[in-house]
Amino acid sequence: MFAKKIISWYLKNKRDLPWRNTDNPYYIWLSEIILQQTRVQQGLPYYEKFVENFKTVEALAAANEGEVLRLWQGLGYYSRGRNLHKTAQVVVREYGGRFPDNFKDLQKLKGVGRYTAAAIASFAFNESVPAIDGNALRVLTRFFEIFDPIDSPSVQKNIFDIATDLMKNVDAGNYNQAVMELGATVCTPKNPNCEECPINIECKAFENKSVSQIPIKAKKTKVSQKFFQYFVFEHKGRYWLKKRADNEIWANMYDFYLVESENLDYHENLEKTIEEFNIEVESVKTYPVVNHILTHQKQQIAFTEVKCKSASTIGNGNWYTIEELDDLAKPKIIVDFIQNLKKG
DNA sequence: AAACCGGGGTT
DNA sequence: AACCCAGGTTT
Numbered sequence: 001m002f003a004k005k006i007i008s009w010y011l012k013n014k015r016d017l018p019w020r021n022t023d024n025p026y027y028i029w030l031s032e033i034i035l036q037q038t039r040v041q042q043g044l045p046y047y048e049k050f051v052e053n054f055k056t057v058e059a060l061a062a063a064n065e066g067e068v069l070r071l072w073q074g075l076g077y078y079s080r081g082r083n084l085h086k087t088a089q090v091v092v093r094e095y096g097g098r099f100p101d102n103f104k105d106l107q108k109l110k111g112v113g114r115y116t117a118a119a120i121a122s123f124a125f126n127e128s129v130p131a132i133d134g135n136a137l138r139v140l141t142r143f144f145e146i147f148d149p150i151d152s153p154s155v156q157k158n159i160f161d162i163a164t165d166l167m168k169n170v171d172a173g174n175y176n177q178a179v180m181e182l183g184a185t186v187c188t189p190k191n192p193n194c195e196e197c198p199i200n201i202e203c204k205a206f207e208n209k210s211v212s213q214i215p216i217k218a219k220k221t222k223v224s225q226k227f228f229q230y231f232v233f234e235h236k237g238r239y240w241l242k243k244r245a246d247n248e249i250w251a252n253m254y255d256f257y258l259v260e261s262e263n264l265d266y267h268e269n270l271e272k273t274i275e276e277f278n279i280e281v282e283s284v285k286t287y288p289v290v291n292h293i294l295t296h297q298k299q300q301i302a303f304t305e306v307k308c309k310s311a312s313t314i315g316n317g318n319w320y321t322i323e324e325l326d327d328l329a330k331p332k333i334i335v336d337f338i339q340n341l342k343k344g
Numbered sequence: 345a346a347a348c349c350g351g352g353g354t355t
Numbered sequence: 356a357a358c359c360c361a362g363g364t365t366t
Contacts (some may be wrong), residue, residue, distance in 0.1 A: 034354045037348095037351065038350090038364095039348085039363090039365090041362075042349085042363065074363085075363080076362030076363055077360075078349095078361095078362090079353090082353095109354090112351095112352085116351075116353090118355085134348080134349065153356060153357090154356090156349055188349075189348065190347090190348095221346085221347090222359095223346095249360090258361095293345075293346095294361070295348095295360075295362070296359075296360060296361095298345095299361075300351055331361070334362080338349095
């Protein structure tokens, strides 16, 4: 009954989203990678861009990684973009351009875990396997009034098993979409609209007025404090940027010269850096420190613009005009800074 | 400031 | 199973 009620609610109330009008695994995979850790509202324009630029997995595989990262710019968690490109190449080279057609094999692809594999397997191939994202997890824990912590792997496994039973003999794709859509639009984290919920009668948490307490997380996110300083070297309208290495954070993306420090002694960083690269300084401009709050880190980032008397050699970087910078994939903090630079 | 969209990857 | 993640946006 659970499944059928939810599906019928979904068919009447679903949002019309482009990836819901296809069973092409390439488009579904693309949308799911974009939507990892990302709201529909934010991911939608990126999906449109990618579909337009890369109509097939072959087209995506043939692109340069730089192009892919440039299109991904601003979306965050850039390893998704790199995995997207790598996986496209694997699918073309090793799978003959056809995505694996089942839950188990899909998880072999880089960037495709349990949730994403279940989503593709059910939407594209109608395999009966539950796609449990945060929305579905919230719906299920509330419906069964599960007070166990959802960040425990064993609890997640139990819920996966329960969900597997629930979806027997129903349309797997629509069922999975339905549960997630209910979580996204009705069974929301705060102020859920229980009055309009199609399954409120059978919802244990609703019955016992415990909706606002569920789901429960055992662990709190740890937040650490970090200090960074960017040196924006400028010479005759050109700016120095470096392509980051393959094995580090923001891999293969471009940014200014970066120093991480133990504290806020940004002056010392400046002295050291100028000395290290033997830079002839014309002038120094200090920008207000930016507080950058991330999920796991509080960052204080200082931008220091150094106008140089010559375009010296500074590590493995190059000097670019503002216009040339547009074509390089950069983290958003850099994009934003350049935006301000342009404004003056 | 914390929560949210969280899943995937590594150890 | 524990731990990590150089995100953007909303509450």
